[in-house]
Amino acid sequence: MLKLEPIVWPLFGLGMLVGGLLYPAFLLVATLAQPLGVLSADALSFERAHALASHPIGRVVLAAAIAFPLWAGAHHVRHLSIDLGGIARDAWFGALCYAVALAGSVLAVMAVVRL
Amino acid sequence: MSGRETKTFVVTRFDPDRDEAPRTQEYEVPVRGDWKVLDALNYIKDEVDPTLSHRWSCRMAVCGSCGMQVNGEPKLTCKTALREYGERVEVGPLANFPVVRDLVIEMDGFMERLSAVKPWILEAKGAAEVEGPHRQTPDELAAFKQYSMCINCMLCYAACPVVANEPDFLGPAALALGHRYNQDSRDHGASERHEVFRGEGGVFSCSYANECSEVCPKNVDPSKAIQQAKLLNVLDWAKGFVVPRGGK
Amino acid sequence: MRARVDAMKSSRPPRTRTADPTPPPNFWRRGNYLPYIAFGSCGLLLFAVGFGLLRLVWTLGSGDPAAWNAIFESYGHPLYLAFHAFALVALTWFTFRFFRLFPKTQPPKLGPLPRPPDSVFLLGLGGAFFVATTLASLVLGGALP
Numbered sequence: 314m315l316k317l318e319p320i321v322w323p324l325f326g327l328g329m330l331v332g333g334l335l336y337p338a339f340l341l342v343a344t345l346a347q348p349l350g351v352l353s354a355d356a357l358s359f360e361r362a363h364a365l366a367s368h369p370i371g372r373v374v375l376a377a378a379i380a381f382p383l384w385a386g387a388h389h390v391r392h393l394s395i396d397l398g399g400i401a402r403d404a405w406f407g408a409l410c411y412a413v414a415l416a417g418s419v420l421a422v423m424a425v426v427r428l
Numbered sequence: 429m430s431g432r433e434t435k436t437f438v439v440t441r442f443d444p445d446r447d448e449a450p451r452t453q454e455y456e457v458p459v460r461g462d463w464k465v466l467d468a469l470n471y472i473k474d475e476v477d478p479t480l481s482h483r484w485s486c487r488m489a490v491c492g493s494c495g496m497q498v499n500g501e502p503k504l505t506c507k508t509a510l511r512e513y514g515e516r517v518e519v520g521p522l523a524n525f526p527v528v529r530d531l532v533i534e535m536d537g538f539m540e541r542l543s544a545v546k547p548w549i550l551e552a553k554g555a556a557e558v559e560g561p562h563r564q565t566p567d568e569l570a571a572f573k574q575y576s577m578c579i580n581c582m583l584c585y586a587a588c589p590v591v592a593n594e595p596d597f598l599g600p601a602a603l604a605l606g607h608r609y610n611q612d613s614r615d616h617g618a619s620e621r622h623e624v625f626r627g628e629g630g631v632f633s634c635s636y637a638n639e640c641s642e643v644c645p646k647n648v649d650p651s652k653a654i655q656q657a658k659l660l661n662v663l664d665w666a667k668g669f670v671v672p673r674g675g676k
Numbered sequence: 677m678r679a680r681v682d683a684m685k686s687s688r689p690p691r692t693r694t695a696d697p698t699p700p701p702n703f704w705r706r707g708n709y710l711p712y713i714a715f716g717s718c719g720l721l722l723f724a725v726g727f728g729l730l731r732l733v734w735t736l737g738s739g740d741p742a743a744w745n746a747i748f749e750s751y752g753h754p755l756y757l758a759f760h761a762f763a764l765v766a767l768t769w770f771t772f773r774f775f776r777l778f779p780k781t782q783p784p785k786l787g788p789l790p791r792p793p794d795s796v797f798l799l800g801l802g803g804a805f806f807v808a809t810t811l812a813s814l815v816l817g818g819a820l821p
Contacts, residue, residue, distance in 0.1 A: 386720065536690070
């Protein structure tokens with residue numbers, strides 16, 4: 314675990330920044346405005362969404378928007394576990410958190426490649 | 429004794445020869461308006477119960493001896509005015525430390541953590557001895573002066589949730605002290621200290637709760653020192669791949 | 677914050693029997709402990725939203741418009757709406773707390789330049805949030821490009 318810290322910590326910081334800048338807008342528009350019918354019919358239609366996402370910039374932004382915040386999430390969850398008295402389990406629990414983030418990051422890259 | 433209010437002090441007592449676990453004992457103390465918590469404790473020891481044990485020395489917030497929990501908050505008792513408190517004042521030993529007796533905590537762990545960060549000027553390996561005094565500009569002094577103000581009172585350790593939960597954590601004062609030396613222009617041991625910072629209980633165990641800086645009576649801001657140390661540690665670690673280590 | 681019995685232990689055993697370290701009884705109420713735990717708990721929300729976004733992008737890549745539309749249908753369920761509204765408020769709070777904490781991590785000198793005061797960082801990050809949120813909202817909402 315210790316060897317990973319200098320790698321994980323900057324990923325965690327970047328993840329908070331990327332998540333913080335992009336997730337509020339995503340939540341507001343895609344998960345609230347869209348289902349509530351506030352947007353026009355084709356704003357998040359499959360065709361338009363696919364066109365935006367498959368653009369090179371779109372692919373990079375989406376991969377970053379998924380992957381980096383997962384590292385921030387993993388780091389926070391791990392430290393939350395320690396704060397709740399879980400230092401003894403940190404060896405495997407911390408590794409599990411980062412493994413989940415890694416898996417999600419790999420899947421994020423795969424997801425944008427196969428668009 | 430007119431004009432003196434009486435306050436009730438609920439003091440934690442623990443005698444390892446007699447008590448299974450700490451208990452509390454109440455004392456009625458006639459306090460003066462300008463008294464600090466320490467004055468009341470000294471009154472108790474002098475006039476009421478000579479068996480009470482507590483650490484204190486300078487009574488002016490520079491020695492760091494008198495740290496205790498006052499109504500649940502880590503405070504320097506020589507600096508904590510009684511007029512800010514109501515009729516009942518609870519005084520206990522500093523949180524997160526083993527208790528030796530009454531209000532006295534075991535500090536060996538703290539002393540070891542301080543030593544672990546190598547808090548002395550480290551010369552560059554193989555460097556010639558410096559002739560005459562080190563010269564330092566005001567800016568170079570300003571880079572570390574704030575972190576040199578620590579009086580080792582351990583209030584930050586009592587406030588830190590990571591100290592409570594992670595036994596190996598070096599803690600705010602030790603890490604801030606290490607950072608103080610890393611920032612000192614006379615020192616050339618930053619890489620050596622960064623190895624310690626990257627190790628067990630180092631800077632990355634800190635989860636930025638910031639409680640240490642909130643309770644510090646000397647505005648050392650150990651939290652700032654640690655967060656800066658994390659970034660500098662990552663840079664030092666990355667530099668290690670480009671510039672070979674082993675002799676600076 | 678329950679202090680472990682081996683908190684602040686030293687390498688040598690104590691000379692007399694010591695009582696176990698304890699936190700004060702009000703530990704969960706004092707200081708900034710509750711906001712700090714809330715901040716850490718937002719990590720779970722980051723996981724949730726991150727994997728939710730992954731699911732959406734994966735569905736896009738599967739070439740199935742029906743599946744895509746079905747996801748947004750499901751987002752109309754009151755529980756989903758409540759969760760997403762909560763996540764929006766929580767992550768916005770999280771972001772601004774992060775912005776407030778961020779300046780302390782910056783080194784005293786940025787290269788040869790002295791480090792700017794905290795307010796500069798806050799302004800910059802707040803501005804970035806405003807620009808990013810507006811841009812993302814316009815793009816997702818259909819107004820751009």
